[in-house]
Amino acid sequence: MTTVARTQVFLLPDLGEGLSEAEIVEWRVAVGDVVTVDQSVVEVETAKAVVDVPCPYAGRVVALHGAAGEVRPVGQPLITIAPLDGAAGDEPAGHATYREEERAGSGNVLIGYGTGHGGAGRRRRRSRLALAPEPAADAPTPAGGPAQPGAAIGTGATAGRGTGSPAQDGPAGPTAPLVISPIVRRLAKEHGVDLSTLRGTGPGGVIRRADVEAAQGAPATRLATVPDEPAPAPHVGLAPAGDRDVVIPLTGIRKVIADKLSRSRREIPEVTIWVDVDATGLLATRAAINAASPDAPVSILALLARICLSGLRRYPQLNAHVDTEGQRIIQSSGVHLGIAAQTDRGLLVPVLRDAQRLTTRELAAELAATTAAARAGTLPPARLTGGTFTLNNYGVFGVDGSTPIINHPEAALLGVGRIVDKPWVVDGQLAVRKVTQLSLTFDHRVCDGGVAGGFLRHVADCVEQPALLVANV
Template structure:
């Protein structure tokens, strides 16, 4: 048994520098095991259950729920330690890291935090240390919410959720929990927005009146990340935008044909556009890149990690389909569907929103025709797609009504000139107008 060990808030990925302590799952005196989740923290991207790399007794909790800690700040002190803890300290001293955005990071044998990103396995202990052991021995565990006659039981772990529910005047028994059965902050925010008809604060933050008729909204959470990222994009990237109107009639027919042939695959417009974009990036690899200013280099990425804009209870997010260039169209459809569902549930992990190399933004779902997208730094391109509507179009020399959309392509002028950007956009448009063109790319 070694001396007390201090476990510090680890780097949770994508350059996140701080996190808010949401709820502790242990108290001072509890016995914990290696890889046991001891605390839930909330970053600007997602809620994360953090496992501890040390085994022993909890000697001190260094922050109360609601406290914002910087990465590297003391989180919990464990009296004692074991070989796994020593391995963690050795890796920490050696600077062992999983490459950011690497989709294989969860399966890598070298991780900076033991158990981080791993699925629940047979060796993972239940939360609560000695309390969990008592429950296993037959002693009933205290409920997370007292039972009220005539009301269904509700599981709420986070005191932050209870505080927000109280401030917003919401009955927790009326809130639909997520897949874990626990009411989380994202569930509460979604219920609040639904109750208010979508007019609530996007991050669930309270508005503060500043004067007569004025309202101040704190910039925090996912909104803070978007503000910082888009501001940096505008400061650093000399972007340019080009656009084209496209006849999407045959693409829509192809979508309908695939629906009849493979109804189980769920191949809609977004997967088809994603397949076309991936093919375009493989033909024009300069656009699947990033700029390393420190090294004075443009980095051409070996594969396409395709991001796409999606709405969530926490605001606009950009989930990433890692390895999209290695997927078939049905696999792309499945990945897009699963990530969209996770975004709507507010359950996306930081890894699922990291490491993108190009973004597809289907803003047509908002009923608009065009836009000038802002590049998602550090990527170097974004394709925006407007709504697909009936418009008059000259087809084979005759005026007809066709399904027409507009593509807007914003690119980083440091990585290519207008010829490359125009070639990519024209390739994408040609594939939409003649989907059979894709057969020459596979």
């Protein structure tokens, strides 16, 4: 009877939070590599975050299912692992592969958390060939064979995908640019950036995604059409000859943002009200708090979050969402505070669950840690959903006001503009004060203007006289 060494097929795991697919950003391994249990094998981008996926099996990589930029559904094969010689027994042909759910390896595949087994081999990164120059464009790559020495990760070493020799976008030979990630190569091609003109800022001169993005728009890196005849004189209203449209695929985070905001505008009858407030007292309160405990500073955003929590306790109608199917309004028992954070990957709204239970200092620490993790892309998907009210500090962009779109399915959002010196009447006298504009966008289905106006006025009063918070803490 014919026997073969059994292989293990690792399927793209359930990502939770209703996520059904993920885009492959970069493979961490190549066909022929030896991997250990819990080693990160691929970086994927879901609709909520970029995460590393650990493999629950140990052995040799025999197949990578999908190329960089390809979207894989949950439950479909991701990587096939064969045991090392003598590491496992044989079994009859036809039973060589089996589902990951049946043979769970280390037992607990959770994106961003490993699979439950630590040890020296946990998430070990291989640095073997990462900085090697790319092979020449005409160098053959054996289909289905192991990665060849000198091939850069994610570029020429694609034999496991059964695609043969990949086309190279950059120049070949010893002077070829050091590009590891296929997504970097794809971005450069889409935006007309010549990789050979870039100086990589990654380890050993590797060209990173940020290098390509920084080069966009530079005249030396733009692809231009050279006319056969002299170009006509510039004309007002006409784009210069040779300029090309930039095409940006609506995928990943950007697609989810677009879908969610579109749904919000379709379903929520939103209204925005605003008021100018004197924030001089708030700034003085913050300075006094931080002078007393400089090792645990409190931010203006943390104080505004505390004020919002006080307002939602008084006006719980705004800490709610509309269940359209059940034709009912559900007021949440806890305040799961969303904080709008601009990141390199788009606008994210990480959530502080049960924020009403935190002290002001705890709010400040949690806000700092959460926004930093959001910008670094290390928050798990569960931290980006389930909010009941959002605080948006758009003043960091140097603007005074906004009419933001509600973060569906929430019912309200408080926006804060920049704090600037303005003339202000104090006790009948004109003075220069620190002034900001507050705006409240709310779902008119959950309340009327009286509730919304009462909430915004309470917030404004607490900003102008922070001592009012004492009555509600």
